[in-house]
Amino acid sequence: MHRYSKTVRIAVLVLVVAAIALQLPASAFGVDTSFSDVPSGEWYSGYVQKCAMLGIIDGYGDGTFKPGQSLKRGEFIKMLAASIEESYSTTKLKGVHWAEYYWNVLNEFGVLEDVGIPCTYAALEQTITRYEMAALIRNTLYNVYGENTMEVASPETNIGDYSVIGMAYRSAVEQAYGKGILGGIDAKGSFGGDYSLTRAQAAKVIVCLLWPSERQAVSFATEVLPVIDAKDSFAFSYRNMTTAERRLALFGDANKSYFTSASDAGKRIVTVEVKTWDINSSGVKYTRTWYVQVNAVVADEVKAIFEEIYNDPERFPIKALGGARYSDTLRHSWGCAIDINPTENYYINYSTGATVGSYCWKTSDSPYCIRPESSVVRAFAKYGWGWGGQGWTSAVDYMHFSILASGG
Structure with a gap:
């Protein structure tokens, strides 16, 4: 833009x-x-x-x-x-x-x-x-x-x-x-x-x-002032840290690489309140409130990202939103990934054909589909977060955003 x-x-x-x-x-x-x-x-x-x-x-x-x-x-x-x-x-x-x-x-x-x-x-x-x-x-x-x-x-x-x-x-x-x-x-x-x-x-x-x-x-x-200056986001700082510095910041332990459970994460995973738009049964957009769990080091930038999405003229609708979870060892288990509208923004593995979700912006005109030019992608990118919809060698994940520039 x-x-x-x-x-x-x-x-x-x-x-x-x-x-x-x-x-x-x-x-x-x-x-x-x-x-x-x-x-x-x-x-x-x-x-x-x-x-x-x-x-x-x-x-x-x-x-x-x-x-x-x-x-x-x-x-x-x-x-x-x-x-x-x-x-x-x-x-x-x-x-x-x-x-x-x-x-x-x-x-x-x-x-x-x-x-x-x-x-x-x-x-x-x-x-x-x-x-x-x-x-x-x-x-x-x-x-x-x-x-x-x-x-x-x-x-x-x-x-x-x-x-x-x-x-x-x-x-x-x-x-x-x-x-x-x-x-x-x-x-x-x-x-x-x-x-x-x-x-x-x-x-x-x-x-x-x-x-x-x-x-x-x-x-x-x-x-409405930004919660955090975009240049000060943890996602940008992360790129210039050593592995030990990253782990200390995220997990409080230079030898730890992910959280295995909520009890393991303890106070390092916090709940943030964000507002988004959604669409009611009459097709009218309305405000709803979400409570999302993320790592404490990214809490401010997550709030700032969703504030930008909410205030953008696009009024992108969100009907499903997820943050920290402990089912794998990747960015969700760090508390540093967000999934949005998974049904309308699928994950697909090119090698196995495995999918999560039903379709994406290339196959549907649903207002819940995240498109490359959308306010959602722009807001996350402003704070250094990558989008899985850019795709990787083996897969693409349109619902997924993380602190890695690749969106992985």
Whole structure:
């Protein structure tokens, strides 16, 4: 996944603000930022000027901006793609729509994940809703800029129409509110997600996305900080240890290579609580809590990994989860391996044909299948954990993650 800095954009914005404050002529930047229907006293005038100065949004041939006019999906997708520094796409164009190139840019950045806007003429010509805008902004925050997620306290109280927001958009709306990028449209703080996004609103959203200092202060949201810095994970440290150092850290004994039972492991195996998504019988994703046993030395990074999986826009569903066990001498008996959704992510031995589980992402489109590009694989890899789905000489194990880079 791409991760880009906003440094250049912010530097330009500083110049834009300076130009506005000093009342420099627009020609100083070679861009006309004055529009006959954008009075200087309107709440959106500064946002429009900044976006116009950056080339993110244009006016009309008659000198107007039309701030109250609704945006089409293709138009907002272009604005968002233009706001991402050094963005480009190498995908071959098919001539579907004038905004196809910008759609490809956002698609390659992961901004279109779970938004439901296909690259068709009809889809890109539709008016974009505030719900769709929120989903795109959330994905840009986390998939492009790598910002930390926000925990919103009592969203049903702080977002006036929260009860009518569908599950598909609740996370996006919560994050946009929590970041101070979006606010309510009435005294109750209602979001109004079914309303179309206007050009004036879009200008504000883009500026607040790029420039955190422009965002509103939010008293009911707190930033979710990583439990552990990825570079400090035991999985990374393990690679530079001697065998004796590894065994001392894992088992407290330089001559021990695995635990034979829970009593043998004692206090070196601990239980961590993690949250994940799952899917109910109606097909709706919901939160569930798991208690997983792992080695104490990897407890913090396991919590951090699952926090990232849970907060990722993909909302990968987990219906079965396993940690430490003592049936063999490998990584599970160390407390340093995790199995996820074993039925949908099988193990197969190439030599014997022996299998555990029923299928994998290559043979099924089940939402429980772990795919190479999934948030699950990315989160584990960030902390140095390998995936058995990469395969080895004799087998492949799609359910399995461990502290070894090979996923063994």
